[in-house]
Amino acid sequence: MNKNLSDDQVARLLESIEKHNDHDSNTELELESDDDNNASSDDNIPLSQLLQCYTGKNGFQWSKMPPPSSRTRAHNLVTNLPGIKGPAIVKNNLSPLECWELLFSKEIMEKIVAYTNQKINNLKSSSAWVANQTYTRETDEVEIKSFMGLKYLTAIFKSNHEDVKSLWSTDGTGRDIFRITMSKNRFLFLLICLRFDDASTREQRKTSNRLAPISELFDQFIFNIQANYTCSEYVTIDEMLSAFRGKCFFRVYLKSKPAKYGLKIMCLCDAKTHYLYNAFIYAGKSNEPRNPDLSVPTQSVLKLAEPIFQTNRNITADNWFSSVELVHQLKAKGLTYVGTMRKNKRELPKEFLPNKKRQENSAIYGFTSDKTIVSYVPKKNRSVVLISSMHHEISTDPVTGKPEVIVFYNSTKGGVDALDQKCANFSAMRRTRRWPMVIFSTLMNISIVNGHVIWQASNTNGKITRSDFVKELGLSLIKPQIQKRKLLPTITRDLHEKMDRFLGLTPSTSTAENEGSPAPKKAKSGRCHLCARKDDRKCSKNCHKCFKFVCKKHLVEKIECTTCFQNQN
Structure with a gap:
């Protein structure tokens, strides 16, 4: 009697011992042809081993049985507990302005003032007409903060795309808060002159750094957000698109994003609070040396995750990043990973791909000592595959009836998308042809979200909506400028009265404080x-x-x- 089994008999035997579970996910693999499922590299594997394992196209083996359970694994013991730290923890009950100043620190503001004044002086030296205008004087930190405060107020009023002339209109349709802070011409002039790097050395720096016009400010901002907060045990990695249709070498097209065209920012943020913790701007294919043994997605994840190495945190990302290679690299760095996988990965067994014979709402598992893959069939001829180095057993969520891996992925995958949505809800972005201004406005939007998270961690007994947070921040930023401008002798009585109402001053108090402005x-x-x-x-x-x-x-x-x-x- 022939004891050797044919390939068809082996396949039927494997199907008969599969264990099934319910599952749901948005990332699905669709059956394209039967050829995808016929490829096999099992010919040289002993039958006894084949019955216990699934084998990928490259010979990678996944056990059908989970590894023996033991005490809590070391990678599930998170170090560096989440919350505020550093300068943010020195003082309790921080105000919105104090939270914002932790991110846009004095070092950043001094650089913006210096580089903007450099641009102003260059314009004045090249044009006599510009030099003779009253609104072309040099700026200072108080005025730059008020300029940013007005941009935050446009985010509250949903007027960030409204014409500046209508904002400063005196026919009753404008807003007095803009007129009492600065003149329309001054606002437009600052909008033109705002700079974030030394123009005299820019061309030299651009030879090795395509992001030279903004990189100094961007790097300092990222340093500040990491110095004041520790993210939770679950983080998300994804891409954010800042809308931009002007000229830029590294502008990208992303069909899945609402804006379609823009500047791509790779982000790592807290999956729970959506606090941005690390990011870098995609500047096209660079000439910088990189590890040829690692794929681009793997190197991107390692670059973003560097601040949380050896903290046992978990990273969730989509199928562009996911690979067995990435899981190995993160394990060596003390991190776990959960993400969907594309069906072209050679480590995936054919049993995990879409198959007409698989039943709906069924799931199969594959295990190694430190990795787990699960394949689920949400509907006929479709399947979704996830890889996890955090889960090591067959476990079903009692509430949803879905595999625990999928429930966890669905709960943590939207961190960056939620951050992007929050930025869009209160956006200080204005139309511009300068890509550094787009990045600067994006940082302003992110500072709202991060600042609000810091405020909530500092004011444990208080509560404030993000709308009220932005409004209070904007008013706090413009107040010193209004107090300074009120002393000018050229201000009309009408503006004086409006300034008094904003500052809460009575006419007599205003007159006493305004000794430099005689009637x-x-x-x-x-x-x-x-x-x-x-x-x-x-x-x-x-x-x-x-x-x-x-x-x-x-x-x-x-x-x-x-x-x-x-x-x-």
Whole structure:
């Protein structure tokens, strides 16, 4: 009697001993042809071993039985507990402004002021017309913060794409908060001149760094966000797209993103709080030396995960990153990994791919000593495969009835997408042709999310919505500028009154504090400033706001009752 089994008999025997479980996921593999499932490298494997293992196309073997359970594995014991740290923990109950200043530190603001003034002076030296304008003076830290504060307020008002002229309009459709902070021309001038690097050395630095116009500020910002917070035990890695359609060598097209075109930022963020913890800007294929033995996705993950090496945290990512190679590399760095896998990975056995014979809502598992793969059939001719170095047993969630690996993946995969959505909800981004401004606005948006997380960790007994956080932050940033501008003698009475209302000052208090702004002297008579020169009408009445002389033709009489008149005076 022939004891050797044919290939068909072996296949039927394998199917008869598979164990099935329910599962669901958004990442599915679709059956394309039967040829994908016919490839096999089992010819030289003993039958006894074949019955206990699944074998990939490259001969990689997965056991059908989980490894023996033991005490809690070392990689599940997380070090460096999550929460605020460093400068953020020095003071309790931080204000929104204090949380923001931890991220946009004084070092960053000083660099922005210095490089912006460099651009202003270059413009003034090259154009006499620019030099003669009153709004082209050098800037300072107070004014730059107020400029950023106004951009945050446009995020609250959902007017970040509104024309600047309408924001500063005086016909009743504009917003007084913008007019009392700075003039329209000054805002536009700062928008043009804002710079983030030394222009005199930029071309030299661009030969080795394509991100030279923004890299100094970007690197300092990333350093600050890591110095003030420790992420939780679960982190997510994914890409973020900052919308941009201008000229840029490394602009990318991503069909899956709403903006389609933009600058790609690879991000690592907290899966629970969505706090951005590390990031780098994709600048195209670089000439920098890299490890030829590792794939680009693996190197990207290792670059992002470097700050959390040897902390036993888990990384969740999608199928572009996932590979057996990556799991091995992360294990050596003291990290675990969970992610979906593409069906072209040679380590995947044919049994884990889409197959017409597999039943719906069924799942099969494969194990090694430190890795687990699970394949689930959500519907006919489809399957989804996940790899995990965190799960090591066949386990089903009692609530959903799905494999625990899939439930965990679904709960942690959306960290970066949630961060991107929060940034879009309150965006300070304005239309621009300069890609460094796009990155700067993206950092401003991220500082809102990260700052709010720091505030919640610092104010354990308090609660504030992100909308109120941004509003309070914006008002706090513009207040010092309004106090400084109020001392200028050229400010009209109308703006003075609006400044007083914003600062909570009474007219008497305002006058006492405004010693440098004496009231205009009233002449007995003068020419109406609204009449043509040929008319030359002399008059003795003047406007109570601008103090200019006005004739009866252009005079608007103000009717008031005695009570209102007494209250006004």
